[in-house]
Amino acid sequence: MSIFRAPRYRSTSEVSPLDLTGERTVRDLLSERAQRYPTTTALVCEDAEGEVREFGYPELLERVRRAAAGFAGLGVRPGDAVVILLPNCPEFVFAWLGLAWLGAVAVPVNTANTAPELEHVFDLSEAVAVVTSTRHLATVDEALATRPGVRHRIIARAATPPAGTTAFDTLLAAAEAPESPPPGPEDVAQMLFTSGTTSRPKAVMLTHANYLHSGEREARSMAVSDHDRLITALPAFHVNAQSLTILAALTVGATAILIEEYRASRFWSQLRRHRATAVSLVAMQVRTLLAQPPADTDRDHQIHRNFYAINVLDHEKEAFEERFGIELVNGYGMTETMTIVTIAPVFGAKRWPSIGLPTPDRFVRIVDENSRDVPVGTVGEIIVWGVPGRTLMKGYFKDPAATAATIEDGWLHTGDHGHRDDKGYVYFFDRKKDVIKRAGENISASEVEAALLTHPGVAEAAVIGVPDPIRDEAVHAFVVPTPPATLTADDVLAHCRERLAYFKVPSTVEIRDSLPKTSVGKIEKKALRPVSG
Numbered sequence: 001m002s003i004f005r006a007p008r009y010r011s012t013s014e015v016s017p018l019d020l021t022g023e024r025t026v027r028d029l030l031s032e033r034a035q036r037y038p039t040t041t042a043l044v045c046e047d048a049e050g051e052v053r054e055f056g057y058p059e060l061l062e063r064v065r066r067a068a069a070g071f072a073g074l075g076v077r078p079g080d081a082v083v084i085l086l087p088n089c090p091e092f093v094f095a096w097l098g099l100a101w102l103g104a105v106a107v108p109v110n111t112a113n114t115a116p117e118l119e120h121v122f123d124l125s126e127a128v129a130v131v132t133s134t135r136h137l138a139t140v141d142e143a144l145a146t147r148p149g150v151r152h153r154i155i156a157r158a159a160t161p162p163a164g165t166t167a168f169d170t171l172l173a174a175a176e177a178p179e180s181p182p183p184g185p186e187d188v189a190q191m192l193f194t195s196g197t198t199s200r201p202k203a204v205m206l207t208h209a210n211y212l213h214s215g216e217r218e219a220r221s222m223a224v225s226d227h228d229r230l231i232t233a234l235p236a237f238h239v240n241a242q243s244l245t246i247l248a249a250l251t252v253g254a255t256a257i258l259i260e261e262y263r264a265s266r267f268w269s270q271l272r273r274h275r276a277t278a279v280s281l282v283a284m285q286v287r288t289l290l291a292q293p294p295a296d297t298d299r300d301h302q303i304h305r306n307f308y309a310i311n312v313l314d315h316e317k318e319a320f321e322e323r324f325g326i327e328l329v330n331g332y333g334m335t336e337t338m339t340i341v342t343i344a345p346v347f348g349a350k351r352w353p354s355i356g357l358p359t360p361d362r363f364v365r366i367v368d369e370n371s372r373d374v375p376v377g378t379v380g381e382i383i384v385w386g387v388p389g390r391t392l393m394k395g396y397f398k399d400p401a402a403t404a405a406t407i408e409d410g411w412l413h414t415g416d417h418g419h420r421d422d423k424g425y426v427y428f429f430d431r432k433k434d435v436i437k438r439a440g441e442n443i444s445a446s447e448v449e450a451a452l453l454t455h456p457g458v459a460e461a462a463v464i465g466v467p468d469p470i471r472d473e474a475v476h477a478f479v480v481p482t483p484p485a486t487l488t489a490d491d492v493l494a495h496c497r498e499r500l501a502y503f504k505v506p507s508t509v510e511i512r513d514s515l516p517k518t519s520v521g522k523i524e525k526k527a528l529r530p531v532s533g
Contacts (some may be wrong), residue, residue, distance in 0.1 A: 002179045018361040019390070020214035020220075023185050028101040029212060034061040037253040044229075044274060045090045048261040053090055054508060057253070060093075063172060067098025070171025070522050074129065075150050078103030078180055081125040081191065083150075085109050085118075085132040085140060087260040088236050091156035091168050093246065094331065095517055096190070096236070097130045100208065103183035106190040107203075108146075108237035110518075111136060117201075118143035122150055124203050124398065125191055131168065143268045178428055185209040186389040191397055192239065192335050201425060203397035204335050209390045214239075214338040215247030217359050221343045222305050226253035231260035231276035233285070243339040244307055262521075264288035268324075278305035283312050284521025286320050286328075298323040305346070307331055310355070310428060313450055317352065320410070330355050332428060333384075336393045336412060341384050354425040355418070361391055365411070366420055374419075382418045383411045409436055411431045417444075434525070436465035436473050443475060443504050452477060455492065458484035460515050462523045463506065466530065474507035487511055522533040 041059040043219045076082060079448035082099055086092040086107055092108070099106040108123045108183065109118070121127070122143060129152035132140050137155065144150050145316040150272070155161035156168035162278040162312040183189070190213055220340045222244070224230065236258060249256035258273045259267070262285065271279060281289075286308070298524040301324075310321070317328055331343035333357040342364060343358035358364045363385035366374050386392035392412050396405035406413055415432040429435075436447040445463040451460035460480040477496075481487040489509035496505045516527040 020216040020361060020497060021185070021209060024184050024212055025185055025187075025208040026097060026184055026189060026211055026249065028319075030057075030064060030097065031099070033250055034058045034254055040253055041255045042250070043090065043093060044255060044257040045088065046092075046257070046259050046270065046274070047089065048087075055090065059095045060097075063090075063094045064097045067174045068102040071098060071102055071129070071175045072175050072180065073105060073167065073171075074154075076104050076129060076152075078183065078187075079098050079105065080129075080235065081105040081107050081127040082111055083107045083118075083121060083125065083127045083130040083132075084237070085111060085113070085130060085131075085136050086156055086237075087111055088233075088241070088260045089157065091131070092236050093258075094172070095154075095156075095168070100183070100211070101207075103180060104148060106187050107192075108190065109193065110237055111235070113139070114450060115139050115142035119147070119201060121193060122147050128152070128153060131156060134162065137162065137495075148155045152390075159498045162356060168319070173324040183208055185212075186394065189404065194335060202399055202402055203396050205394040206335075206338055207389045207394055210338040210393065211247055212251075212338075213361065213391050214243040216318045217340055217361060218244050218248040218307075219251045221331075221340060221346070221359050222248065222307060223346050224252050224254055224280060224305070228254040228305075229257060229275055230250070230257065230278045230280075231257040231271055231274055232260035232280050233267060233270075234282065236278060236284075239333070239335050239339045240280055240282075240309070243333075246411065248278075264292055268295075268298070268301070270305065272297070275302055277302050278307075279298035279303055280307045280309075281328075282309055284517075286312050286316060288321070290316065292321055294323065299321050301325075302394055305329065305408075307343070309333070313453060314353070321381060332356070332426070333388060334414060334416075336406065336414075337384055337386070337391070340413075341382070351421070351423070351425045353427065354421070356426050362386070363425060366418060366426070371408070371411070375470035376422050377419055379417050381432065382414045382416045382426070384414060385410050386412065391468050408509050434464075436463075436471050436475055438465075438468070438475065438503055445475075446498070448475060448477065448500065448504055448506065450471055451496055451504075452492065455500065456481050457486075457487045459483075460516055460523065462525060462528055464506070464525055466508075468507070475504065477509045479509060479511055481511065 037057045042057040043055045084095050096106045115124050131154045153165045155165045161167040186207050188205045189208050190206050193201040230245045230249045232241045234241040246256045248490040306326045329344050333339035333341050342356040344350040365383050366380040417429040420426050430444040448463045449461045458479050459482040462478045466476045468474035492509045516524040518524045
């Protein structure tokens with residue numbers, strides 16, 4: 001096999017040398033940490049107005065247990081799903097972990113979702129309640145207009161919740177209910193919805209064991225200790241913030257710091273003010289931080305670990321590391337694996353732009369379309385071995401066909417392409433859906449995008465494949481000019497011809513004022529792709 005040969009794992013009851021968590025659950029994790037770290041700050045949240053709230057480990061445990069009791073008092077039972085539509089805030093964490101404590105299922109969703117998108121979430125998840133804020137209540141009510149199965153609307157962050165709703169503080173004030181039977185390691189703790197690029201979003205089922213493995217994996221891979229303070233401005237409804245900040249901190253007794261709203265103009269000062277020692281960044285944040293005016297305080301911080309997912313351009317990496325004095329630790333992960341699959345060694349060679357080596361509990365192969373290993377240097381699909389419900393997702397909710405197509409004999413097919421070098425390091429090539437097939441040639445959309453971004457007049461770029469009656473697909477580029485530059489399609493094409501093989505040069509160029517973005521600032525290509533009829 002291309003990197004490691006995975007052992008045959010016969011059943012989930014068999015003890016595995018790769019199991020990092022035993023038969024423990026979220027209840028065990030929180031109880032252990034409250035006992036061991038009675039004076040340590042577990043959670044710090046800064047809201048959009050700059051107000052900061054802090055909670056020690058015993059306080060966090062108490063609020064999680066009370067949230068669980070409050071949900072139970074409303075009739076939420078183990079196995080029931082509850083949608084959480086909140087930004088980064090303490091109430092998100094209390095609800096998210098409180099539902100896990102109860103044995104119920106949290107369904108965190110993007111706060112930018114529209115009513116039709118929420119309708120799909122409510123219908124597929126079979127949710128019985130929703131936790132949200134007054135800011136999002138109108139959208140929630142529109143989605144719930146014909147969904148009587150969602151019995152409770154729980155409002156957080158409001159002194160006086162609207163009529164017909166329940167205040168989140170009321171849940172926390174309720175007397176603790178008798179303990180329900182404890183959940184098991186492979187019981188589902190949350191469902192996260194995929195991006196739905198090629199179909200309606202699917203609900204990824206993640207378990208208590210997935211949570212605990214994720215925290216252990218991230219803490220070990222980033223060498224996090226109980227002295228660390230982990231900060232993120234990425235949303236907690238995604239696995240990045242959940243795994244690399246909250247769960248990693250809980251695993252080792254460190255402090256998790258959640259920033260509600262990312263603003264490049266103030267993020268570095270927030271990082272300093274909270275004495276953060278580790279951070280997780282994405283490309284949008286790296287680029288917007290570089291765009292800020294340089295300051296004498298850019299290197300005035302305590303950060304010694306900076307996880308970074310997928311590459312910026314070489315000159316951007318070099319500029320960021322030189323200016324801020326932080327090394328980017330590149331890695332790769334996905335929702336279905338509860339984040340990290342590979343990561344550059346913290347104490348070893350990084351081999352940029354490699355996405356690193358498999359984490360200690362992972363086995364990774366690079367395969368062709370028939371699942372056969374490909375030679376070193378050859379691009380193929382990245383597949384990951386694991387145990388569903390332990391180190392991989394349990395599956396897609398109510399979609400056994402999609403689950404079976406994604407996980408075959410313990411190998412999860414990521415749909416992403418990459419290759420490895422002679423040292424075993426993995427390199428990301430492109431998302432499977434972003435590989436453009438043009439007249440028998442495979443073209444990486446990200447490679448074309450990287451060439452476009454070297455043009456001084458291009459601020460943003462996205463490349464997709466569009467149908468072509470002769471060559472199967474054509475390369476179509478979207479570009480946003482850098483103000484006040486004027487840019488023409490001919491300028492862009494001439495620039496690409498100097499940097500790309502002829503078959504990679506875009507067939508067409510579309511100049512736009514802006515490009516659609518996801519909640520973490522990534523360009524949302526599904527909004528750019530033509531709708532098939």
